Amino acid sequence: MKTLLANFLMLQEVDNRLNVLKLQKGDLPMMIQQLEEDLSERRSRLAGFEQKITKLQNDRRMFEKEVEASKGQLKKNEEKLYHVQNNKEYDAISLEIDTRKVEIENLENKIIQTLEDEEELKKDSSALGQEISGLENQLKENQKELEDINQQTQEEEARLLQEREKIARGIEDRYIRLYERIRQAKDGLAVVPINRSSCGGCFSAIPPQRIVEIREAGRLHTCEYCGRILVWTER
Numbered sequence: 001m002k003t004l005l006a007n008f009l010m011l012q013e014v015d016n017r018l019n020v021l022k023l024q025k026g027d028l029p030m031m032i033q034q035l036e037e038d039l040s041e042r043r044s045r046l047a048g049f050e051q052k053i054t055k056l057q058n059d060r061r062m063f064e065k066e067v068e069a070s071k072g073q074l075k076k077n078e079e080k081l082y083h084v085q086n087n088k089e090y091d092a093i094s095l096e097i098d099t100r101k102v103e104i105e106n107l108e109n110k111i112i113q114t115l116e117d118e119e120e121l122k123k124d125s126s127a128l129g130q131e132i133s134g135l136e137n138q139l140k141e142n143q144k145e146l147e148d149i150n151q152q153t154q155e156e157e158a159r160l161l162q163e164r165e166k167i168a169r170g171i172e173d174r175y176i177r178l179y180e181r182i183r184q185a186k187d188g189l190a191v192v193p194i195n196r197s198s199c200g201g202c203f204s205a206i207p208p209q210r211i212v213e214i215r216e217a218g219r220l221h222t223c224e225y226c227g228r229i230l231v232w233t234e235r
């Protein structure tokens with residue numbers, strides 16, 4: 001049990017030092033992650049705009065072809081009008097001409113609509129493009145900053161992680177799990193020494209009888225209030 005407690009304490013000390021290194025990075029990792037998410041959302045929105053623009057352009061080409069075909073028909077009908085034999089035929093051709101004209105007008109309106117929609121989309125996508133490049137710059141800056149910090153701390157972090165692994169190997173899995181569980185729930189602090197008869201984590205007082213038991217280290221003791229593992233140290 002004493003070995004376990006000593007290992008627990010060493011593990012906690014290494015984790016505390018790792019935590020200090022992590023704190024040096026501050027919000028940077030989180031900011032970078034957020035920026036990456038924002039960027040990917042905007043990039044897919046931009047791709048959506050581009051798809052819509054392509055569709056509008058295709059639609060417009062189709063409408064333009066239809067207009068051309070309709071105009072061809074209209075011309076034929078207008079020529080026919082010169083050679084009509086009777087009123088009935090004249091009326092029929094006139095009706096067809098009117099229909100064509102309406103058709104052409106509708107198509108031309110559709111073409112104008114695609115032009116307007118495209119212009120609107122291009123405006124939106126250019127604004128979005130600017131937003132994206134702004135975010136990209138910000139991301140680059142943050143990545144650079146984090147990289148600098150990483151370069152400074154990398155070596156120490158690697159050494160601490162190695163040390164941590166070595167200590168962790170000497171602790172049974174179930175105790176590692178217990179340690180991790182408390183550490184996660186309690187702000188990274190799972191193992192605490194007793195300071196002035198109080199829990200080193202939450203500072204609540206510990207009765208003298210319990211302190212004696214904890215000193216004896218016959219079994220694992222956790223703080224009644226915060227649940228952290230209590231360890232007696234001769235400091």
Ligand SMILES: [Zn+2]
Nearest residue numbers: 199202223226
């Ligand atoms: Zn406590």
